[in-house]
Every structure is written in C-alpha cells, then in structure tokens.
Amino acid sequence: MYTLSKNLRLTAFIFMAVGAILFTVDYFNLPKTTADVEALEAAHGGGHGEATTGSHELVTSHDATNAHESDHGEAGGHEMSQEEHLEHTLVQYQNKPWSAIYIAAFFFFMIALACLAFYAIQYASQAGWSPLVLRVMEGITGYLLLGSIIMFVLLAFSGFHINHLFHWMDPELVKVGGDHYDKLIAGKSGYLNVPFFLGRAAFFILGWNIYRYFALKFSKNQDEATDNKWHKKSFKAAAGFLVFFIYTESIMSWDWIMSLDPHWFSTLFGWYVFAGMMVCAITTIALVTIYLKSIGYLEKVNDSHIHDLAKFMFAFSIFWTYLWFSQFMLIWYSNIPEEVTYFITRIEDYNLPFFAMVAMNFVFPLLLLMNSDYKRINWFVVMAGIVILLGHYVDIFNMVMPATVGKSWSFGFVEIGALLFFLGLFIFIVFTSLTKRPLEPKRNPLIEESKHFHY
Amino acid sequence: MSTGSHVIHALYTDDDVLMNAVKETRKKHLHINEVYTPFPVHGLDKAMGLAPTRLAITAFMYGCVGLTVAIVMMNFIMIEDWPQDIGGKPSFSYIENMPAFVPIMFELTVFFAAHLMVITFYMRSRLWPFKKAENPDVRTTDDHFLMEIDASGHDLQELANFLVGTGATEINLVANEE
Numbered sequence: 296m297y298t299l300s301k302n303l304r305l306t307a308f309i310f311m312a313v314g315a316i317l318f319t320v321d322y323f324n325l326p327k328t329t330a331d332v333e334a335l336e337a338a339h340g341g342g343h344g345e346a347t348t349g350s351h352e353l354v355t356s357h358d359a360t361n362a363h364e365s366d367h368g369e370a371g372g373h374e375m376s377q378e379e380h381l382e383h384t385l386v387q388y389q390n391k392p393w394s395a396i397y398i399a400a401f402f403f404f405m406i407a408l409a410c411l412a413f414y415a416i417q418y419a420s421q422a423g424w425s426p427l428v429l430r431v432m433e434g435i436t437g438y439l440l441l442g443s444i445i446m447f448v449l450l451a452f453s454g455f456h457i458n459h460l461f462h463w464m465d466p467e468l469v470k471v472g473g474d475h476y477d478k479l480i481a482g483k484s485g486y487l488n489v490p491f492f493l494g495r496a497a498f499f500i501l502g503w504n505i506y507r508y509f510a511l512k513f514s515k516n517q518d519e520a521t522d523n524k525w526h527k528k529s530f531k532a533a534a535g536f537l538v539f540f541i542y543t544e545s546i547m548s549w550d551w552i553m554s555l556d557p558h559w560f561s562t563l564f565g566w567y568v569f570a571g572m573m574v575c576a577i578t579t580i581a582l583v584t585i586y587l588k589s590i591g592y593l594e595k596v597n598d599s600h601i602h603d604l605a606k607f608m609f610a611f612s613i614f615w616t617y618l619w620f621s622q623f624m625l626i627w628y629s630n631i632p633e634e635v636t637y638f639i640t641r642i643e644d645y646n647l648p649f650f651a652m653v654a655m656n657f658v659f660p661l662l663l664l665m666n667s668d669y670k671r672i673n674w675f676v677v678m679a680g681i682v683i684l685l686g687h688y689v690d691i692f693n694m695v696m697p698a699t700v701g702k703s704w705s706f707g708f709v710e711i712g713a714l715l716f717f718l719g720l721f722i723f724i725v726f727t728s729l730t731k732r733p734l735e736p737k738r739n740p741l742i743e744e745s746k747h748f749h750y
Numbered sequence: 751m752s753t754g755s756h757v758i759h760a761l762y763t764d765d766d767v768l769m770n771a772v773k774e775t776r777k778k779h780l781h782i783n784e785v786y787t788p789f790p791v792h793g794l795d796k797a798m799g800l801a802p803t804r805l806a807i808t809a810f811m812y813g814c815v816g817l818t819v820a821i822v823m824m825n826f827i828m829i830e831d832w833p834q835d836i837g838g839k840p841s842f843s844y845i846e847n848m849p850a851f852v853p854i855m856f857e858l859t860v861f862f863a864a865h866l867m868v869i870t871f872y873m874r875s876r877l878w879p880f881k882k883a884e885n886p887d888v889r890t891t892d893d894h895f896l897m898e899i900d901a902s903g904h905d906l907q908e909l910a911n912f913l914v915g916t917g918a919t920e921i922n923l924v925a926n927e928e
Contacts, residue, residue: 624849628837667806749793 297592297734299726307726310719318392318712325709326388329381336384386459387703392713393458394699397449398691399713401551402575403721404442405568405691409576410435411507412540418510418533423744424603427596430734431584433514435576436507437728438721443500450496450551454489460699463487463557479558487554495550499543506536511732518737526740544569552691555698559637561626567618568694574611574656575687577604578680583725585673592734595746598671603748605670605679609660612683616657640697645704648689655686688714755902756925757783758909759886760918762895765791771897771916772797778912781900786890805874809867816862820855886924 326332375383414432417425453461462468467475469484480487509532517525545565553564561567581604587593626634641649663679664670696704736742762768769791775782782798785791795803825844828834828851833841841847872878890896901909901923910921 620849620852624852627849628839630838665810 296732297587297726297729299730300590303726304723307719307723310715310722312719314712314714314716314719316712317708318395318716321708321712322392325391326385329378329385332381332384332388384703387700390458390460390699391703392709393449393452393460394695395709395713397460397699398688398695398710399717400442400445400449401695402688402691402714403438403717404446405572406575406579406721407436407438407442408503408544409569409572410580411439411503411510412537412544413573413576413580414510415506415533415536415540418529419537421530421741423741424600424748426736426739426742426745427593427748428580428584428600428604429514429736429739430732431580431587431593431729433511433732434729435579435583435725437731438724439507440504441720441724443504446551447493447496447500451493454493461554461557462698463554464489483557487557492550492554495546499547502539502543506532506539510536514736514739515732517739518733520738523740541569544572552694555695556637558633561622561634561637563618563622567615567622570611570615570618571656571687571690574608574615575684577607577611578683580604581608581676582680583729585677587729587734589673595735597748599749600745601673601676602667602670605664605676608676608679608683609664609670612656612660612664615687616653619653619656637697640701641693644702645693645697648693648706652686652689652693655682656690659683659686756906756923758899758901758906758913759920759922759924760897760899760913760916761887761889761920761922762897762917763893763919764917765789765895767917768895768897769794769797771913771918774912774916775897775899780904780909783898783900785898786885786887786896788891788893788895791895805867805871808870809863812866812870813859813863815866816859817855819862820851820858823858824851824854 326335410432414429414436416422417429417432452458453464456464459465463480463483465475467473468477469481470476471481510529513525513529513532517523517529520526548565548568549560552568553560581601584593584596584604585601588596623638626638629635659682660679663675669675692710739745760771762771765787768785768787772782772785772794776797776799785794785798787794821844828841828847829844835841836850839847839850844851885891886898887894887896897918899909899913906923913921
C-alpha cells in the first residue's frame with residue numbers, strides 16, 4: 296500500500312496556497328471600471344480604441360457572415376464609440392480571471408477523464424502489458440469526481456450570468472427584433488440554451504462518474520475473487536463506457552469549448568480535443584508511474600512499461616498534430632470569413648502561444664521521443680512529459696482565451712495562480728486516491744503477462 | 751569425424767523451447783551461426799546477441815532526404831516555374847503557401863523513408879531477384895525452428911546430448927560446404 300508522504304502533501308498545499316495568493320493579488324489589480332480601462336490604455340500609449348471593433352459591433356452587424364466575437368474590423372459594421380470600446384474591454388478584463396480558472400479546471404479535469412478512457416481501453420482490449428499500471432490510472436481518475444463537479448459549477452456560474460464567458464448565453468442575442476439580435480446564435484438556440492446545456496453537462500458527468508464507480512468496484516472485487524467473474528464484468532463495463540465516452544466527449548468539447556466561439560464550428564473539434572486530452576492523460580500516467588517507482592513502489596514495473604507509455608505519448612502527440620493541422624489547413628485554404636476569423640484572431644493576437652504550442656506539442660516530443668532507446672530513459676520521458684503537459688495547457692489557453700478575453704490577454708499571475716492551485720489540488724486528490732488500494736492488482740488474470748512484459 | 755569444418759542443425763518445434771535453447775547454447779559459449787524460423791520470434795535477436803539494427807538511423811536520414819526533396823520540388827514547381835493564384839493565395843513565396851505543401855512534404859518523407867529502408871534492408875541482407883534461397887531445411891518455412899551451430903573442435907556426442915537436453919527433436923551433422 297502506498298501512503299501519501301508528508302512532503303508531497305505539503306507540496307500540494309503549497310501549490311494551492313501560492314496559486315490562490317497569486318490569483319488574488321492579480322485579481323485586485325485588474326481594472327474594475329471603464330475609468331480603470333481608460334487609465335490602463337493611456338499607460339499603454341493611447342490604447343487601440345481606433346482599431347478595435349469587438350463583439351458589440353459584430354452582434355449588431357447585419358452581415359452575419361463576419362459575425363465573430365473577436366475583431367474583424369475591416370470587413371464592415373460600425374465603428375465602436377469610445378464608451379462602447381471601454382465597456383467591451385472591461386468585459387474582457389472581467390472575463391480574464393474566470394477564463395484562467397476555467398482553463399486550469401478544464402485542463403486537469405480532462406486529464407482525469409481521458410485517463411478513465413485509457414483505463415477502459417486497457418480492459419476492452421484485454422491488454423496484457425498494462426495491468427501493473429492500472430492502479431495508477433485508477434488513482435489519476437480519482438480527480439474525476441471533484442474535477443467534473445468544479446466544471447459543472449463553473450458552467451452553472453456562466454449559465455446564471457455570474458460571468459460572461461459564454462457569449463451565446465446572453466438572452467439579448469436571441470430576442471427577435473431586439474437591438475442585439477444575432478441571427479446565427481438565434482438559429483442555434485434550440486441546442487445552445489442554458490437549461491439544455493447544463494442538463495447535458497449533468498448527464499455526461501453523471502455517466503462518467505457512474506462508470507468510474509463501478510470500474511473501481513469490479514477491480515476491487517476481482518482482487519478477492521476466486522474466478523474471473525469480476526474481470527469479465529470490467530470488460531463489459533469498459534466496452535459500454537467507451538461507446539458512451541466517445542459520443543459524450545465530442546459533445547462535451549463542442550459545448551464547453553467550441554461554443555465559446557458560437558459562430559464558428561469545426562467538424563473535427565471533438566477529435567482534436569480528444570487527442571489533446573489523451574496525450575496529457577498518458578503523460579500523467581507515465582509521470583506518476585516514474586515518480587512512484589523512484590520512491591520504491593511498483594517494483595515490478597520495468598523499463599518496457601515506461602517504453603510503452605512513451606510510445607503512446609509519442610504517437611498521440613503526432614495524432615494531435617495531425618488533427619491540429621487538418622483543422623488549420625482546410626480552414627486556412629478555403630478562407631471562408633466565418634471560419635477563418637478563428638485562426639486570424641489566434642495568429643494575429645496570440646501569435647506566440649499559437650506557434651509555441653506547435654513546437655512544444657509536436658516538434659519537441661517528435662525529436663526527443665523518436666529514438667527507441669530514449670523512451671526507456673526515465674528523465675527523458677519526464678522532460679518530454681513536462682513540456683507536453685505545458686504545451687497542452689497552452690493549447691487549451693488558445694482555445695478559450697481568444698473567445699473570452701480577446702486582445703486583452705496576458706499571461707499573468709491570474710493564469711499562473713489558477714494553474715498552480717489546480718495543480719496542487721490535482722496532486723493532492725490523485726495521490727490520496729492512490730493510497731486507497733494496493734498498487735498491484737492481486738488477481739487480475741493478465742497480471743503475470745504484465746510482470747514478464749519485455750520489449 | 752570430429753575434425754574438419756562441420757555444422758550441427760538442431761531442429762525444434764516450438765519457439766519458446768527454441769528461445770531457451772538459444773540462451774543455453776550461448777551460455778556454453780558455442781557459436782550459433784544462424785537460426786531459421788517460420789516467423790519472426792520476438793526477442794530472438796537479443797537472445798542470440800546480435801548487434802542492434804542500424805536500419806532506424808538510415809530511415810531517419812532517408813526521411814530527411816525525402817523532406818528536402820519535397821521542399822525543393824514544390825518550390826520549383828509551384829513558386830519558381832509556374833506560379834498560380836489558387837483560391838486567392840498567389841504563389842509568390844514558399845513560406846506563405848507552406849501549409850498547402852505540408853501533405854506533400856509529409857508523404858514524400860514517408861515515401862523515401864519506407865522505400866529506401868526496404869531497399870537498404872534487401873541489400874544488407876544480400877537479397878535480390880532470382881536469388882536462390884539459403885535455407886538448409888524446407889521445414890523451417892512451415893512449423894520447424896532450426897538452430898545452426900558451429901561444431902568444429904567440439905566433441906560431437908557431447909554436443910548432441912546437450913542439444914537433446916535443450917529440447918531438440920532432431921539433430922543433423924552437416925559438412926560445411928565452404
């Protein structure tokens with residue numbers, strides 16, 4: 296049995312405390328009134344009032360094709376007055392801390408969720424190499440319940456207009472004949488409306504957590520069993536869950552991320568988010584496994600297991616890049632205004648994170664993990680893993696921030712604080728959850744194969 | 751008979767038995783010339799003590815060549831020789847049109863790496879069209895595994911007893927032709 300060491304617990308709490316402090320400090324420095332925004336812009340050399348035409352212009356625009364939340368000034372619509380601009384920028388600054396929390400919460404939540412899917416794949420495919428690391432996966436999915444509840448609370452905050460992350464939730468937009476009537480959003484309101492949105496979220500969260508509950512129960516019962524009855528049940532539950540997961544994961548990524556840009560859509564978005572969360576989950580499994588092995592647990596896990604995990608990290612990094620590029624190239628080439636604004640915003644306003652992310656998520660793991668021998672060297676895997684995790688955090692940042700904060704983004708203490716806080720929470724919950732069961736499944740029918748696994 | 755150049759062919763009917771036999775044989779410091787199997791046996795190369803393959807390194811270099819060829823080729827075709835205006839994206843510079851060329855860059859990288867790696871493998875293994883098979887026993891293409899041991903300078907009876915002990919179902923003494 297693994298016991299949570301005092302140092303690790305302390306580290307987790309320090310992360311949380313430092314994160315909370317950084318967040319709070321920066322939160323109070325953010326502009327609270329339009330006067331603050333004006334002062335801030337004056338300090339930045341006159342601001343960019345002239346060039347910026349934001350969501351107010353777009354939602355009132357008659358030309359619905361260029362109706363995107365972020366700026367698309369040259370395509371038409373009226374120039375915003377100075378007050379409108381200040382108002383709009385203030386909303387962006389108000390969104391900033393919420394977005395920071397949302398990104399960090401989603402990032403760690405998706406690791407737990409994808410880890411659960413990877414766990415189910417092991418059972419459904421009857422994988423012989425992995426039973427030794429199944430308990431590590433069970434531990435990481437321990438964050439799922441809390442993480443999904445936090446996500447639901449955040450979504451509910453948006454739904455009850457405590458923040459303005461989801462533009463389409465503004466009831467003014469769907470009021471026929473109103474000043475802010477938006478034809479596109481009104482057309483989608485049968486699907487994008489707050490009660491249905493929260494209902495879907497609740498249903499998905501319930502489904503995932505029910506599977507996790509039974510998967511852990513079956514796995515625990517199998518330890519004490521005399522036959523393979525519970526293992527067979529695990530197999531069936533895993534197969535059923537994977538079907539449920541791939542539908543709900545897609546819809547979840549449309550709802551929770553893609554709908555932040557309500558005019559834009561991409562048909563492979565669900566896959567894209569899936570690839571990103573999968574590579575993060577596998578990286579986390581590898582990091583936790585290496586950590587536990589380094590402090591003397593999991594002594595049966597050998598280099599070949601790490602090698603296999605690193606192969607998955609490498610493969611899913613390339614899969615992620617494939618989807619990222621497929622999404623980008625088609626939209627870039629076809630150059631349809633309502634689609635291409637998505638990438639124009641990201642390349643013009645988020646140039647550094649946009650391209651740094653490709654380097655971190657593709658070039659770096661490609662070069663570092665290509666060599667077969669390097670996948671067996673633990674510190675290489677750890678180094679690649681940390682860069683991959685940071686890169687995918689930036690990926691989520693790029694999905695959320697341009698839609699909610701637009702040009703007013705920066706990577707400040709709010710973002711770092713939220714990230715550190717959730718990192719601490721994640722570490723604490725995951726490692727507490729690892730102490731609940733023996734780290735080696737006792738009577739998994741495939742455990743012998745896993746112990747003798749060699750490449 | 752114990753003098754001169756001879757090899758022993760020990761035949762096995764199971765890959766696990768063969769793997770153990772190979773390990774035992776190496777422990778006794780006998781020289782294994784070659785092992786013939788009906789299918790690739792996982793881990794056999796390590797058990798035999800063969801040097802790791804350098805094919806992966808050549809594959810990487812061929813991939814780099816393929817990528818370079820793709821870049822140079824697309825630059826010549828699409829930018830220098832016959833620039834066109836496709837979808838409102840005039841072909842004036844390579845870098846601005848680069849996303850459109852990525853699929854070609856990717857495909858040629860794979861194409862060069864795969865084909866040249868196979869050709870390298872054939873050359874390194876001395877395989878070419880119409881080459882006569884170097885197979886001592888046709889049963890190794892069906893369900894038998896054959897381990898060829900250099901028998902020169904060993905007591906043949908002792909060697910045979912040892913090989914039977916490792917699970918060989920048949921042992922043949924063959925005079926080396928070379």
